[in-house]
Amino acid sequence: MIAMANITQMTGKRVEDHYDLIEHPSGLRIMVYPKPGFHSAYAVFGTRYGSIDTRFRRSDEAEASQVPEGIAHFLEHKLFENEDCDAFARYARTGASANAYTSFDMTCYLFSCTENVYESLEILLDFVQSPYFTKETIQKEQGIIGQEIKMYEDDPSWRVLFNALCGLYHVHPVKNDIAGTVESIAQITPEMLYRCYNTFYNLRNMVLCVAGNVETEKVLEVADRLLRKSEEVSVERAFLPEPEEVVYSYKEEALAVSFPMFQLGFKEDPEKGKQRDAETDILLEILASDASPLFRKLLDAGLINEASFGYDHFTGTGYSAILFSGESRDAKAVAKAICEEAERLRQQGIDPEAFSRARKAVYGRNISALDSSESIANAMAGLYFRGQELFQYLDRIAEVTLEDVQACLQDTLLPHRSTLSVIVPQQS
């Protein structure tokens, strides 16, 4: 007797859309968000497993284990290859456009297609559940990933980010390159890959989100056939304690760039940071969007440009930071201006008009993102792994108050918790 999937319909209070949230008997959480009239469907099958998961403890083991840096990303590459054929070759028959990515805290396998949606879904669920690793295939992949690591070494925007993260974090693995190093991936063995696979690719640690031209019943029909019930094992991220202080407050590196670039990071309490995404997005819009006095001041002084200046709330398990980035001939002056403006707002309070404008802007952009099946599916997956829900998140933005944002500002954007990373042109 097959257990039935438990389906809940989620409806947006502020948009006319809805989606089905399914607890599948296999242990997998599934979300199906139909978009009537759209031609394509986008599916993402993800695991709560990213580059930061180099130290973990399984619920059925006493000791925490340590694995080499870059292993989640390596595993992502290897999963595409099953024993008999490669996943891309299978997708070729459905016309789907497929890909995968590994971030700091998740690994996602995805496809988008207009015809043969359910055949493509079958391929996705099947290959992600069919690991096949041998010494030979691993050796070959070490070469390919070695190339990828080199490509990133040449990428100044990647270097400037990691120099900032290495300044913010002493021990948290978020400071390590997602792909690892040529040395760290050289240590990877088939046994290690199977162990990580069996730990993190448990369906209870995963999510499947499909949006666009899809129907729940048909998704479930494929899921019922393909998903194998997972063991009741959970996994805990076992990070070493991370101090509140930063490692260094300034780092400069010379690379083949023709114009200097920077990343300015402010370290936050990871627990608090995770809870207040909506507040932080609105705060950043007030502080530094192109409608802000700070942006204007920096632009008029010739310190930033519209094409490159940006900011991000960068959070995940055990880490949280606000990052500003861009190109500037004087990054130190930009950093100083940002800190001063945050302090001014802290002292004088936020202008209620600026607050209501910023909230409208953040709200409008989040609603706009619902036009894209890709954004929807990725947002649902990302929010799920952080214990949040899409429509609640939209409501939260609409309900944030000026006081919430003021409170948030009291313990973030603090100069003594910041790192400025700068890439300067080489002297030649």
Next chain:
Amino acid sequence: MFLQTNREVSECVLENGVRFRSVRDPRFKTQKISVHMMVPLAKETAAAYGMLPFLLSRTNRSYPDYTLLGQRMAELYGASLNGEVSKLGDVQVLTISASGLADRYALEGESISAELTSLLCSSIVDPVLDENGLFPEEGFQQEKRQTLELLDSELNDKRLYARHQALELLLGEEPAAIGRYGSRESVESLTREEVVSAWKYLLNHAVLEVDVLGDCTPEQVRTTVLQYFPANRDPVECPTIVRPAGVAVKEKTESMEVQQCKLILGFRTGVSAMEWEKTPAIKMMSTVFGGTPHSRLFLNVREKMSLCYYCASRYDTNKGILLVESGVEEENVEKAREAILQQLEEIRQGNITEEELTFAKLSMVNGLHSVEDYLSGTESWYLSQTFHPRTITPEQSAEEMRQVTKEQVVAAAKSCILDAVYIMKGRD
């Protein structure tokens, strides 16, 4: 074949010669209005035209201050007014677009569409000018600085930089070789007089296309456009040169501080969209050759031979050229070049399977069917056909792709003649 809920497409030439296209589609929660102004690319004028989309979108007479305009856009639920410069063959395309939420999401019943339309039109037609009839010095200097920084930062993206170098080598004196913002020197020496006369020329002589997309109000936009733009417009001719390959292959090698080399092969097909009946076969050939993860280049040069981290081909229908771009290790540059040419030779010899062709078709059809799920996809689909002898829908194109035969693909491969090889190497 697809459910098309209330989608309304219309296309016409307005009384003042403006081409007006609307795709009203209430599936979307957003709307987008774009004005594209097109002129022949030329060394003498590229910089002046290239600056205009940015200069015009920063203020207008209703909102003469950059920050005030930014605040108004934030209030309109995070709407945006953006400038963009692109190329279509030997034509420079200057775009200013306004995008934002659909009117139905305005919490206070405001008409976002009416406001965006008039902001957009007045930015283009009614900019702030000083007592001498020039763009104010301050905004002009800001945009000049930002354009120069944009050009400098191009070097930070090695892939993009290498592509530009390869195009310059391949195209020589053809206008399409000119950078979309003009050269660094021409931007530096630009005067306000030049920019103001370029603006006046655009209003009267650019080929003008207006696109209204999404959950929009085309009638209102049409009325506003007629009201704002001059009545007796006289659009310029915008030809594009299509050349055959030269007698000898042009070669260029550059040394830079990079870990990974770039190798780009530039081919001439001699076939552009002017001979539209021949282009489906070339597009198909490019897809079989290096357009997907199951293409010749990906499966052989990348996967089997492990020579490149990426290796892909792309056909430009406007110029009739085909580029193969790859990232390789220095010691593999020659091997990769041979392997790429070997794959092309295989196709020329007719060594392609029915399956390969089917897969390429499925992948292309999938991509074409997805076009209309995105406002920007729909917009660029039609914009790219501005100078073609006919306009087709993505579905019509998909139908043509399905009809391509193996013999046509072989003939298309035979028409691809290597004309330029660009290599970026590391320094010792």
